[in-house]
Amino acid sequence: MERVTTNTLGARKSLMEMVNRSGPVNHCSPWLSSCIVFFSFSLLVFLLYGSTASAILTLWRTSTFSHGFLIVPICIYLVWKRRDRLRLLKPTPAFWAVPVLILLALGWLLGHLAAINVAQQFCFVAMILVNAWGVFGTDVARAMLMPLTFGLFAVPFGEAFVPKLQDFSAWSAVGMLDFFGIPVLLEGRFITVPSGKWEVAEACSGIRFVTASLAVGFLFAGLLYKTWTRRVAFFAASVVVPILANAVRVFGIILLAYLSGNRIAVGVDHILYGWLFFTIVMGLLLLVGGWWGEKPERKSESTAAPTAVSQETGASTASLQSSGGPTILFACMAFFIVGLAPASARFVWGSASQSMPFQLLAPVATRPFQSSDTGSFGWKPKFLAPNAELTQFYQTGMQPVELYVAYYASEQPDVKLVSSANALFDRSLWWRTKEDEVSVSVEGRRFQVRETFIRSPLRSLVVWTWYWVDGQYTSSDRVATLLLVKARLLRDQRGAAIFAIATPDQPDVPAIGVLRDFLDHVSLRETMRLRATAAHPN
Numbered sequence: 001m002e003r004v005t006t007n008t009l010g011a012r013k014s015l016m017e018m019v020n021r022s023g024p025v026n027h028c029s030p031w032l033s034s035c036i037v038f039f040s041f042s043l044l045v046f047l048l049y050g051s052t053a054s055a056i057l058t059l060w061r062t063s064t065f066s067h068g069f070l071i072v073p074i075c076i077y078l079v080w081k082r083r084d085r086l087r088l089l090k091p092t093p094a095f096w097a098v099p100v101l102i103l104l105a106l107g108w109l110l111g112h113l114a115a116i117n118v119a120q121q122f123c124f125v126a127m128i129l130v131n132a133w134g135v136f137g138t139d140v141a142r143a144m145l146m147p148l149t150f151g152l153f154a155v156p157f158g159e160a161f162v163p164k165l166q167d168f169s170a171w172s173a174v175g176m177l178d179f180f181g182i183p184v185l186l187e188g189r190f191i192t193v194p195s196g197k198w199e200v201a202e203a204c205s206g207i208r209f210v211t212a213s214l215a216v217g218f219l220f221a222g223l224l225y226k227t228w229t230r231r232v233a234f235f236a237a238s239v240v241v242p243i244l245a246n247a248v249r250v251f252g253i254i255l256l257a258y259l260s261g262n263r264i265a266v267g268v269d270h271i272l273y274g275w276l277f278f279t280i281v282m283g284l285l286l287l288v289g290g291w292w293g294e295k296p297e298r299k300s301e302s303t304a305a306p307t308a309v310s311q312e313t314g315a316s317t318a319s320l321q322s323s324g325g326p327t328i329l330f331a332c333m334a335f336f337i338v339g340l341a342p343a344s345a346r347f348v349w350g351s352a353s354q355s356m357p358f359q360l361l362a363p364v365a366t367r368p369f370q371s372s373d374t375g376s377f378g379w380k381p382k383f384l385a386p387n388a389e390l391t392q393f394y395q396t397g398m399q400p401v402e403l404y405v406a407y408y409a410s411e412q413p414d415v416k417l418v419s420s421a422n423a424l425f426d427r428s429l430w431w432r433t434k435e436d437e438v439s440v441s442v443e444g445r446r447f448q449v450r451e452t453f454i455r456s457p458l459r460s461l462v463v464w465t466w467y468w469v470d471g472q473y474t475s476s477d478r479v480a481t482l483l484l485v486k487a488r489l490l491r492d493q494r495g496a497a498i499f500a501i502a503t504p505d506q507p508d509v510p511a512i513g514v515l516r517d518f519l520d521h522v523s524l525r526e527t528m529r530l531r532a533t534a535a536h537p538n
Contacts (some may be wrong), residue, residue, distance in 0.1 A: 078147035097134030173249035188432035206246030384416035
């Protein structure tokens with residue numbers, strides 16, 4: 001053991017003598033200049049994409065994404081833990097980051113045109129992380145791979161999965177209640193048992209626990225495991241376990257309330273029991289993950305020391321050749337790229353003509369349908385900031401039909417045509433019992449509409465909804481978003497709209513047949529053409 005230590009000390013002494021003969025070396029200069037460039041770039045991105053950064057901070061203040069405030073400090077800590085390894089490397093610009101920055105800037109622009117907040121936020125965060133790769137180089141980025149990847153969890157994502165999580169939790173809870181012989185009825189996301197009715201609301205979807213579990217699972221897997229197989233397996237478990245646990249939580253709350261006659265797990269109690277349950281589940285997950293951890297590999301000092309000496313020799317030699325020219329060149333290219341996207345957005349919106357005040361005209365219906373002054377069903381969709389809205393009633397025999405149109409002008413930025421915040425009905429008055437898709441034909445064009453069955457204490461309705469974008473009809477959120485981006489890029493002036501028609505669901509009158517018949521006797525195309533003429537008379 002003494003001989004090995006002596007050899008190591010001798011090698012280090014020879015290394016220092018070689019460095020001293022080579023002259024003084026400024027080790028801080030490459031890192032200092034690279035850090036200045038990186039932080040200057042980050043500040044520029046915050047200034048150019050201020051609205052996106054503000055949207056992220058706003059979401060961090062919500063209970064669902066409050067863990068976002070911890071992401072940046074944890075990333076800094078992970079980088080600090082790697083300081084000894086990073087000290088042996090020399091920052092060298094990686095120009096392969098340039099095409100990635102171009103794609104991210106383009107992605108932000110498309111997300112901005114389509115008003116997809118999560119796309120804008122992802123591209124914004126990714127620009128900063130990719131710039132770290134470009135400024136410090138591939139070797140440094142590889143050493144900082146975990147903190148850089150972990151930084152993506154700063155993006156508030158997951159809201160699009162809330163409806164699916166609600167449905168899964170409701171279906172699973174009903175299945176478990178039925179297995180234990182408890183009478184249960186599922187209507188949409190409402191679960192009815194003899195002791196009362198429960199709703200699997202958005203807050204009960206488990207999205208808060210899933211997003212936090214993903215961040216913790218990624219961090220835990222990266223720090224504890226060395227092999228990718230175990231890392232991926234534990235990260236997958238951090239996704240699946242909270243989803244299954246939330247279904248068990250919903251089942252447990254309903255079961256406790258049923259067995260106790262609604263004395264336990266009602267009101268605020270079910271929230272407290274839920275968080276207590278999730279804490280236990282997360283603790284068990286981490287406990288099992290720690291038990292499954294890998295034993296650290298033990299390397300002998302004789303093999304580790306030459307490697308360190310070799311790295312130090314390489315770092316010392318490379319630092320002699322350091323130059324700020326490539327870093328400055330990359331910085332100029334990066335600054336130009338990230339500034340191009342918001343400038344393009346301002347050009348698109350600035351070149352659009354100002355919208356004139358207008359009023360939507362009610363579509364003309366032919367017999368047996370005619371316009372009616374029938375009172376409202378007590379139903380009205382709530383869509384975000386449309387330029388114009390229309391509600392019109394029609395009658396055929398004793399069966400009324402209500403038409404709703406929300407129109408968005410082409411000149412309006414941040415159009416929320418497709419948004420999880422749009423509501424087809426007031427959830428305090430109505431609840432969804434069923435949802436499906438139906439193929440229909442309107443003026444010779446065949447497409448799918450979204451069919452939703454809703455109920456209130458007074459009546460049941462069947463509602464069909466679809467989008468009108470770029471002169472085309474569709475019920476798909478994705479297709480509508482793509483058509484909206486296309487219309488924005490081509491500066492289409494027709495705008496976009498959301499259509500909804502509703503009729504009472506009665507046992508003696510087939511509501512689906514009434515809605516089909518209505519679409520065969522109404523002229524939607526002429527209405528949208530008249531609207532365009534009213535808004536742009538020239």
